[in-house]
Amino acid sequence: MAGATGWTAELISARHSLERSSTAAKVADILRDMVMEGRILPGAKLAEDSIADALQVSRNTLREAFRLLSHERLVVHELNRGVFVRVLTEADVIDIYRMRRALEGAALQFWGASADPGRAPGVSHVRSAVTLGVAAAERGDWDGVGTANMHFHRSIAALADSARIDEIMSQLLAELRLAFHVMPTVRDFYEPYLGDNERIATLVEAGRSQEAVAVLLDYLNRAEDQLLREFASKAGRHSAQADPAST
Amino acid sequence: MAGATGWTAELISARHSLERSSTAAKVADILRDMVMEGRILPGAKLAEDSIADALQVSRNTLREAFRLLSHERLVVHELNRGVFVRVLTEADVIDIYRMRRALEGAALQFWGASADPGRAPGVSHVRSAVTLGVAAAERGDWDGVGTANMHFHRSIAALADSARIDEIMSQLLAELRLAFHVMPTVRDFYEPYLGDNERIATLVEAGRSQEAVAVLLDYLNRAEDQLLREFASKAGRHSAQADPAST
């Protein structure tokens, strides 16, 4: 680009590529991607032998990768039975949204109030996530809207400026993606909330954090309800033929 | 139907007693206790060979135990260098207290408001933690006061009634115990806060959650400051001659 400074910046951004990582971490990366993309569905068993064979790693290393993923709650480990892709229950969804209310709400209320321009960088990230989502919606890219929505909520939590909160937040959103597999189409899920995000961003920029919290909590309530409704309807569909009384 | 369901319910409550655990988990338990009691100090290296030899387990299972502990942030794993007992930095303390403000504050504000007796159980736990602390203080058991204080804050977070929040909270308090090793005596740390806990409990019982949040946040500020001061004085003692600018 410009010159010498462009060099170093480029190098820094490429630094992660030479951050060595154990093969267990790489294996975990591969499996995580497949789970998140829905190529391995919740409830599926991850057999040690077949996966170790397919990836050409030893069972011991694969087991270390499993530990990493179970720590992220993407898989569950049952003693002597193996590991399975996590199946979210209604209780999980309720719990996750309860935590989101706590983290995002607190971030907005305690740290979103600083209206002075000195702490604007965090707020500007919120705004850019909103515009990103609007742009994606305008070109009909509902997958992009979903990604932007995640950015939005992560930027809300990031107002607290805490590495731990950021990490937990990413983990919660990753978990939720397991639940999104029950959604028939992502559009129905994300479309209603574009306006909410915009309103929250505006309120934060105006320093009216109390009102922003109110909108956020209302948003979380509706999103949670929608997910739970989808869960209930799916459960109904499944137990219909599992009912043994009709033989 | 009434009789049969009573049976199974009782069985479910006793189910945990036959929950077997892997040897890796047992090894992690042993090491966790030693770290928490200060028998292994922060910064110490946990060599695989010697520990595996002492505990009579294979290196592989020991490494699985290490994963568990590093997930709890009690040890850190450096690639090709080994695992070390976590050394908390000032930045860590700041971050942990930021998270505590978010979780405990949100729990108190969003879920502590329910003054109806129907949701009293959670509030009663807060109260009993307070009386436990007072009793310990009266008999001079300052270790007991510390334990009661942890119970108190865990019961505050438990108002949210979320398994995830409970887990994170326990983890944060466990991490903080690593920092407490810098405190000369625990009494100086806990004594000033007995009154705060009592006041918070009373406010919660009265349904005045907004005021309770204020007291709690003030408490967290002071506790954080005290810890950071202790950190600074210790660092000063260590690097006194490393700073050539001041005379």
Place this chain on the structure above:
DNA sequence: ATTGCAGGATCGTTCAACAAACCTTAGGCT
């Protein structure tokens, strides 16, 4: 329809081995 009992499959754990990365130490150079 439930119970009891093989047989096979999978997991938990150990062991021994080797390559790779790290740390220490001894020389060699200016």
Place this chain on the structure above:
DNA sequence: AGCCTAAGGTTTGTTGAACGATCCTGCAAT
């Protein structure tokens, strides 16, 4: 002396094989 380099020993990362323990499946028996 002080600094760089190279050799050697030590510890970690990963593998492959092995064996007991546990779980699952199918079939026979009541």
